[in-house]
Amino acid sequence: MVVQALRDQGVDVVFGYPGGAVLPIYDEIFQQNDIRHVLVRHEQGAVHAAEGYARSTGKPGVVIVTSGPGATNAVTGITDALMDSIPLVVLSGQVPTFMIGNDAFQEADTVGITRACTKHNWLVKDTANLSGTIHEAFHVATTGRPGPVLIDIPKDVQFASSTYTPPQKARTSHYQPPVKGDMDSIKELVEAIEKAKKPIIYTGGGVINSGPAASLLLRELVDSTNFPVTSTLMGLGAYPGTGKNWLGMLGMHGLYEANMAMHDCDLMINIGARFDDRITGLVSAFSPNSKKAHIDIDPSSVNKVIRVDIPIIGDVGHVLEDILKIWKSRGRKTDKEGLQGWWTKIEEWKKIDCLSFKQTGSVIKPQYALHRLEELTRDHDRYICTEVGQHQMWAAQYLTFNDPNRWMTSGGLGTMGYGLPASVGVQMAHPEALVINVAGEASWLMNMQEMGTAVQFRLPVKQFIMNNERLGMVRQWQELLHGERYSQSWSEALPDFVKLAEAFGCKGIKVDNPDDLDEAIKEMLAYDGPVILDCLVEKHENCFPMIPSGEPHNKMLLGDAKTKDAIGTSGAVLV
């Protein structure tokens, strides 16, 4: 019955790990061929893989885990999906109903544990409700602000038989968040667009979640108004990175021009972002002189951190459509003179060239590694995953994203160990595409067991490990904020990644010289199968620009020569 419900929901792949309390479901899976099951090596990997699948396809990811440890291992991934609004349906086994509460073997209060990290969850105690609950779960996961849901299914409920409820006849949930924005507010925003002299459009993951149409509408709005556009980490690709109005990512490690424009603007249009603390910096000094509009499907995101003047609750796609309709019907007006001055100012900021670096000497700079990766892969049908840390920020800065759903990263929760399993999920969804996981060695080791999954399922994921033998971001903060006391932030006793790759049955490549880098990347791309590329990079490189915590946008650091000298590293200094 579970498999039939999944099939009727259009599921073609599930990620999971069997165990005692889900054996009846696995028995069903064994007896069919419509749904492929990807056997992961750890339940956290299953959830991240499903996130990668969901993020790269726009469809909900499905996970099956067993009771107790199976469910608790999935908690990190589920929380990650909640923070980044990724639709997931997690099915967990549970001990039989008559044993619940008895501290049975592999029993955990899964609905209790996951209540805080799911959008909603259910414990199904009666088989008659099972298929209907699964259909409702898909509805809740994908409607409104997407998120993970969990269905806990006791083993006796899996065994018992009952009448199947098809999706059409399932209980229609009252959960129906409105998608159309308030017209008066939209008109108010259009008037502000017409008058703005120094506007900026600040987009987030909501544009991606709203679907490809929303990205097209965003492009139309940006290009026809000639407004500058920036994006959060989660929203990269909604507006093309090669687009003429693109300012680059904003926030703590965002681009100078993007953050300065956010600070100095007179109209800020937040589309599907949530004023996260990595974006705002010091809240009281955040963009002090701007009128702020906020389009979000989740009312609790509005006025949570930043007070806005024009709140619009609705789906990004629908609201953008209405904005464009009204703006066009009123004659497509903008303050062209004001905009020209604004762009002149922005061009001045761009001249700072905050991402410039110099590759000198015989040690690979991480920026250079990503620069070469970008050059050698930009023409491919490419999907990028990352782990969490410095490499993640550099990837966001130095790689170019021209389409939505091409960038899988753990933003809100910042989960080290996300990227490798996510790349597995992305490759499952796009078997022919080039899937690269830009990783740091420490993050990568957190879920490295999933390399076995990649090999088993012949998923040619490319693991681009920028190995600085450090927890780079932790080290950077310790250098800047904790008096260079590098407490526990180095990676000692690292494995030999080439031998590790061989042990997993895939290809390993090691590169430690800038002159050999291109050849190594080409070798990685040419190999028909999973590859671990161990790219040894500068150990003490810091990630700039950086807004130090507690500072506003216009107090960015663009690299500090003194700091670098103090730690005795060679290499170019950022501007």
Place this chain on the structure above:
Amino acid sequence: MSALKIKKGSTKHSAYNLRPDFSDVIETHTLAVLVDNEAGVLARVIGLFSGRGYNIDSLTVAEIDHTGHTSRITIVTTGTPQVIEQIKAQLGRIVPVHEVHDLSVEGPSVERELALLKVAGLGDKRVEALRLADIFRANVVDSTLESFVFEITGTSDKIDAFAELMGPLGLIEVARTGVAALSRGQ
């Protein structure tokens, strides 16, 4: 460009001590939340308050529609206007929550609470307790030769006042229901 503004060795700069400077006037609001009476719904509401650091001054819950299985949760909470707005939006996000009403802003409302107070004493104190109970229109619902249990209904302030008076007269135990509230008129 700006030099490094943060001092080396300083540990004051953390991403988590950024405090927005919103209005800090603390208000008390009474919220009525209509929910599906399903397993765990109260835990979701309470978990929201504890997880996000909101206050619960009082909370009352009971099923109000036995056929439709809906419950009404009445919550008295305190916070700045910003926090109260967040609480309402966050409550509205919970899937089994149907409606959230802020009775403190949606017009006049009536609020009542029921309390049971056990008062033990002899002689003059016992007579005085009974006399005050009469003034407060509290009923005696249990009596022994040495004690009364009073039942009193009213606003929380009235019950506070009554309990305070009973203190010196031998108050030994109190049970309160928390506030139930409805808007006035139609």
